[in-house]
Amino acid sequence: MLVNQFLILAAVLFCIGVYGVIARRNAVMVLMSIELILNSVNLNLIAFALRNGSADGHVFALYIIAVAAAEVGVGLALVLLVYRNRKSIGLEELSEMKG
């Protein structure tokens, strides 16, 4: 197994996630794309943990999973709040927030 096959898979997933964040209008879909990005980072960390022969990468991957769970919880609460005020979760509804 090459190191690069895992890293390039993670890069492909990362770029698909970036495309989703740019292209999607629905806030829930943007959050799903962010999950794709976080997962690609985790794949990188685990691959480097195996390459370097240490378990540090595993610890970071677990921390990222926990942070992602917190992020989804708060993000969906925000989406719910936007929906309650605007009856829509299109991100263009938030354009009034710019200063």
Next chain:
Amino acid sequence: MVAQNIAFGIVAAVMVWGALRVVTVNNVVHAALWLVLVLAGAAAQYVILAAEFVAITQVLVYIGAVMVLFLFGTMLTRARIGAERELNNKSWWLGVPSSVLLLGVITLALVSGFGDEELPKDAAVVSTQEISDLIFGPYLLPFWALSFVLLVAVIGAIVLARKD
């Protein structure tokens, strides 16, 4: 080693296909189900990379908890569950060149940086004990910080989503 490469190839193809469907499909619930496929594929890759504990955590937290949260979010914010026209921005096509460009740059950097470096052949599976020794040893402070992050996220989500 050959068997591992075949497993990697199959799972990677499924993951990339699932990820593409997540960002292109016109139905929020279908996108969530495709995302489950990608997350399960990531768990399989962790097993290939000898990371059992992270793979199990991935299944428990992502497929178990985060996806339920997504489906609840979809349910609470959309009365109808069917296909929708307006899931994409008007300028969605801008995402294609930017992400392709990003992929090109990252791939170039990875190929020139790592070339065809091999992973260690017979690496032992990282045991849960080893990970817990690290978490409750050198990484204890980030662990505490993370506990507070989760606590704040729980309280924040309750405060935000509560009806007054």
